[in-house]
Amino acid sequence: MKKIGFSGTLDPITNGHMWVINEARSLADEVVVFLSENPAKKPKFSAEERKSIIALSCAEQGWENVSVVIVRGDYTARAAKKQGVECLIRGIRTTADFDYENLIQQTNVDVLQGAKTVFVMPPRDLGSVSSSFVKALEGPIGWNWIMKKFVPGPAYHAWVLSWLRKEWETLWDYEHRDAIAIAHADDWFAQLTGATAYGGAARYYHNLDHLVHGLCEIRVWAANTRPDPADVDIIKQAFWFHDAEYGHNPDPAALTNEEASAQLWLGSHLGQEMGDAAELIRATDHFQEAAITHRLKDILLCVDLAILGQDDEVYQNYARAIRQEYIHLPDATYRAQRGGALAHLSRKAQAGELFRDAYFADQYNQRAIDNMQHEMERLAVK
Template sequence: MKAIAFSGTLDPITNGHMWVIGEARALADEVIVFLSENPFKKPLFPAEDRQRIVERSVAERGWTNVRVIVVRGDYTARAAKRHGIDYLIRGIRNTADFDYENLIQQANVDVLHGAKTIFVMPPRDLGSVSSSFVRGLQGPVGWHWMTRQFIPGPAYQEWVLAWLRTEWRALWPGEDQWFERLTGPTAYGGPDRPYHNLDHLVHGLTEIRIWAENTGSTPEDMAVLKKAFWFHDAVYIHGPQEVSNEEASARLWLGSGLPDARADEVAALIRATDHFQTEAINHPLKPAMLGADLAILGQDPQQYDSYAAAIRQEYAVVPDPVYREHRTRALRTLRDKAARAELFTDAWFASLYSERARENLERELHSLE
């Protein structure tokens, strides 16, 4: 077969969609992805962004025989015929999918005189994956870890950036130059940040929102915490330096020119994230700030292990014996704080994460000793 088409809104494209495209490549020399735009749906991404995401996703897999075309104001079966394509390919996850797609297929052929449809069944692990399912995961703590399992890397990256941009503009509308800087390669978007990266931002900002919703915090206090979290790891340099990363990040914030009547409070909370030198810093929001920053310690063992592995990657240049010595020392300090119920001093974070954090720290220590 010379060409075959796959169509959908792909908002976002999922691993299930990618599987169907892969099957299409086995059937034809060229695959055309018709990306439909439905005026009655509010998309997560505009059509042009979805086109770019699909193109990046197929390029990531080395698929050079896939093209993406946005279809506006037409049926994809009819658009396929205009491009000389006689067959569409669709994934069928269950009997309900088949009944629906069969009706569409009949209308395509009998009413529109468009392309016919070939149905394929995805493997069991992709049987429940759809764009609507993935979009429904957004919100709770850890939503980004969940969605990452079901969508290709480029879709995940675009989603995280879009989410972060919305968060940023709620705090600093019209100040996107600093958003680009903080999410770019010299800060959280840098390739040398396996852990202190955009994912860490998403996690911490989500933790702060959930904390505020459950503790009756004021919107103003939540905003101060979020602003501090945006900047708290803006500077993250390994090796000797004149001031700590936290101090350098606080100074970057104070010199940013971003408007805030509580700028000094934000700076104090940034400095407070130096977890081994925080005793001199007092602020009523400090326990919540540290709770959000350390919340990773209280996640499930799989997520904690991913965090621990990412920290090791960040110090990849450090010889293993030296790393084990310094990491062990840091973990013992944190474990001892956990044993004294001092690791999470905010009641909300303590109730969620204290016990699991102690278990995770003990387990990593055992692996290092």
């Protein structure tokens, strides 16, 4: 077969869709993805954004024989046939899917004189994966770690940036800001999420995932404890910037990451009262815990350390990411230094001093102890 088509709204494209596209590649020389632009639907991403995400996702797999076409104002099956595509491919997950898709394919052929449909059945682990399933994951703590398993990398990246964008616009009250202030905030959002900060290729842990997880922790903590809204904003401001400057500078005269991040925040001129959040950023320096005080320090440190108390899969991903961030260290050196840091944190957790806020202690302390103990055991095995 020369050409085969795959159609859908694909908002976002999932690993299930990717499997079907790959099956199509085994059946034809060329695969055309027909991207529906349905005015009755309100997709998260525009048609052009979805086209880019799909193209990047296929390119990431090295699939050079896949193209993407946006269908506007026509039936997909009819548009496909006009482009010389005689068959569409669809994934069938359930009997309900079959009944629906069979009706659609009969309409496509008998009413529209469009392309026929070939049905394939995805493997069991992809049987429940759909765009609506993925969308429903967003919100609770850890949603990003779960979503990452079900969508290709470019789709995940776009989704996370979209989520962070909404958080950023809310923090800086875009609805009531003038165009100049919004443009200024936009520039800083691009800088913080870009290649020189959390979006950097070498950011294996202190990255966009870290931002999403921490902001979710802050949101859920605030919903459960009802603090002063002004304090919540200060914590969010500090968290957005607290690891913006992150590296391993051997120069003893260089600024610490925390001080460099605080200086970056002060130079952003995003708020009217900048000093409070700057001191809070400085307070995230775990090596100067006793020296730097701030009324919100315990909360921000708890948010930063909450990753230690996550379920096993998330913690394992975190531990691997930390190793990648310190890939410049020889294995023996890393094991010794990482083991020492974990032993210190574990002692604090066992003494009830790791999570100094009661809400976070109840949520994470025991699980953090267990996670760190297991990692220390793995590090000790040569």
